[in-house]
Amino acid sequence: MEIGERLRELRIQRGLTQEELADRCELSKGFISQVERDLASPSIATLKDMLECLGVTLQSFFSDDSTEKVVFAPQDMFEKEDEEAGHKITWLVPDAQKNSMEPILLELSPGGKSPVLPPLESEEFGYVLRGQVTLVTGKRSHTVKKGGSFCLHPSATHFLENPGTRPATVLWVSTPPSF
Numbered sequence: 001m002e003i004g005e006r007l008r009e010l011r012i013q014r015g016l017t018q019e020e021l022a023d024r025c026e027l028s029k030g031f032i033s034q035v036e037r038d039l040a041s042p043s044i045a046t047l048k049d050m051l052e053c054l055g056v057t058l059q060s061f062f063s064d065d066s067t068e069k070v071v072f073a074p075q076d077m078f079e080k081e082d083e084e085a086g087h088k089i090t091w092l093v094p095d096a097q098k099n100s101m102e103p104i105l106l107e108l109s110p111g112g113k114s115p116v117l118p119p120l121e122s123e124e125f126g127y128v129l130r131g132q133v134t135l136v137t138g139k140r141s142h143t144v145k146k147g148g149s150f151c152l153h154p155s156a157t158h159f160l161e162n163p164g165t166r167p168a169t170v171l172w173v174s175t176p177p178s179f
Helices: 002-014 018-025 027-038 046-053 058-062
Strands: 078-082 089-092 102-108 122-130 132-137 140-145 149-152 158-163 168-176
Touching: 002 027, 002 046, 018 027, 018 046, 046 058, 102 158, 122 132, 122 140, 132 149, 132 168, 140 149
Parallel strands: none
Antiparallel strands: 078 089, 089 102, 102 168, 122 149, 122 168, 132 140, 132 158
């Protein structure tokens, strides 16, 4: 593994310029540039400082993440059904709480309702795969039919309900995770 290339990827993932990272680490922009191009090697202490500023530990930086699972089969997914509320949630990515987004599959029985979510510093997206749902956010209601989608930055409690007579299925993605 090229240390410089990995550091550059982490810096870019966090939306930092070389100058911003240099300021945080109390290093020069030129030194950051040289390290990223593998023209200079930081000391262990300097590397630890750089990684700390990027929110990464030495161990995770040097771990072989090639074994990280990126494809999931149905048996990897977790389901939770609430018959009383008339919904079933399938977490499509195991341990999604460690990620910046959480995709779920929400199945609503006729008359079913999702959990009520509080207003959060988040962004949510939903796509109706089957049926029709009502998105209730605060005192407002929106009908979303099959093939329709919604995107919101919830500033009020919100939930989905199925007022119809047929089941509904919604792909719902929240960032950060909220389910």
